Amino acid sequence: MSLPGLSLALLDAIEEPALVVEAEKVLAANLPALALLGERIVGRDIRFVLRHPDALDIILLGRGGSGEIGSLGGREQPWTILVRPLPDGVQLVRLVDRSATLSAERMRTDFVANASHELRTPLTTMIGYAETLAEDGAIDEAIRVRFGTMIHGEARRMLRIVEDLMSLSRIEADRFVPPVDEVALDQIARIAADNARPLARQWGCAVELSLQAAGPIAGDLTQLLQLADNLVGNAIRYGSVAANASITIATSVEAGRAVLCVTDRGEGIASQHLLRLTERFYRVDAARSRNSGGTGLGLSIVKHIAERHRASLDIRSIVGQGTTVTVAFPLL
Ligand SMILES: Nc1ncnc2c1ncn2[C@@H]1O[C@H](COP(=O)(O)OP(=O)(O)O)[C@@H](O)[C@H]1O
Numbered sequence: 173m174s175l176p177g178l179s180l181a182l183l184d185a186i187e188e189p190a191l192v193v194e195a196e197k198v199l200a201a202n203l204p205a206l207a208l209l210g211e212r213i214v215g216r217d218i219r220f221v222l223r224h225p226d227a228l229d230i231i232l233l234g235r236g237g238s239g240e241i242g243s244l245g246g247r248e249q250p251w252t253i254l255v256r257p258l259p260d261g262v263q264l265v266r267l268v269d270r271s272a273t274l275s276a277e278r279m280r281t282d283f284v285a286n287a288s289h290e291l292r293t294p295l296t297t298m299i300g301y302a303e304t305l306a307e308d309g310a311i312d313e314a315i316r317v318r319f320g321t322m323i324h325g326e327a328r329r330m331l332r333i334v335e336d337l338m339s340l341s342r343i344e345a346d347r348f349v350p351p352v353d354e355v356a357l358d359q360i361a362r363i364a365a366d367n368a369r370p371l372a373r374q375w376g377c378a379v380e381l382s383l384q385a386a387g388p389i390a391g392d393l394t395q396l397l398q399l400a401d402n403l404v405g406n407a408i409r410y411g412s413v414a415a416n417a418s419i420t421i422a423t424s425v426e427a428g429r430a431v432l433c434v435t436d437r438g439e440g441i442a443s444q445h446l447l448r449l450t451e452r453f454y455r456v457d458a459a460r461s462r463n464s465g466g467t468g469l470g471l472s473i474v475k476h477i478a479e480r481h482r483a484s485l486d487i488r489s490i491v492g493q494g495t496t497v498t499v500a501f502p503l504l
């Protein structure tokens with residue numbers, strides 16, 4: 173038997189690899205199936221084509237069903253096989269690639285594990301200090317103050333992590349809601365510079381502005397400030413390595429886009445880290461990030477806000493010279 177034209181067209185319309193099997197032989201296959209399993213599989217025994225015991229069991233029993241298989245056609249990646257009996261002993265076999273689903277699942281579990289770890293570290297420290305304070309009645313006044321300050325500091329750190337996590341989930345929830353405020357980036361830059369004064373003073377860093385009108389863009393005012401605050405905060409914290417450090421916040425319109433640029437003259441970031449900086453909790457130097465009050469979530473927040481605003485995010489850095497982060501937004 174061969175397949176009529178309409179059936180072949182339907183088979184070709186299936187996007188994933190699909191085969192029609194009759195009497196244990198491949199009757200027809202679409203292009204993705206030929207690409208995955210070989211050009212000459214039509215007419216061959218299904219046992220030579222799939223070579224996977226669980227998949228073959230489902231097909232040879234002829235009752236339909238589904239199963240998971242680890243590798244096919246030499247490719248180590250997880251597939252789901254779906255077998256559907258059709259009239260006259262014919263079966264439709266579809267193969268669905270599960271690697272995207274699995275990697276999304278893995279990202280979710282990694283994220284939960286990382287977040288729990290980040291929260292547990294300050295919590296363990298706090299419990300240690302609190303136990304000493306509670307159990308040692310004759311504790312020296314100076315030590316009591318020091319332990320109290322430590323507990324306070326760790327609790328503040330936990331709060332920052334929780335607040336950043338909440339921000340991230342809010343931004344993600346609004347991912348498909350277009351922002352509606354009419355915003356000028358130079359205004360955002362001015363406010364971010366003002367917000368950063370206390371931090372800049374603490375690090376002995378000057379904040380320079382180089383602002384040209386840059387707008388209007390369709391923005392979410394709160395989120396844009398959060399984006400700018402994070403970039404400016406990073407530039408000050410990681411850029412103030414020498415005495416007389418300074419950072420520059422610049423805005424302009426270039427090639428029809430409103431551009432915000434934050435530049436520092438710090439130690440820079442080695443190229444192998446650049447692509448991973450926007451991952452949640454990724455830091456080049458975890459201890460340093462922690463000591464400077466970081467949560468490891470700032471650039472991930474920046475990335476999500478940029479995505480919601482259809483803006484591009486570009487991080488350029490030269491070790492020993494400094495870092496420039498550029499965000500370019502479509503103009504209204
Ligand atoms: N301007 C910068 N200069 C050097 N390193 C930076 C800069 N901005 C970010 N980084 C690196 O990227 C990491 C991730 O940044 P971020 O997501 O804001 O987290 P956090 O600042 O809380 O650690 C930082 O820990 C730091 O190692």
Ligand SMILES: [Mg+2]
Nearest residue numbers: 406466470471
């Ligand atoms: Mg940061």
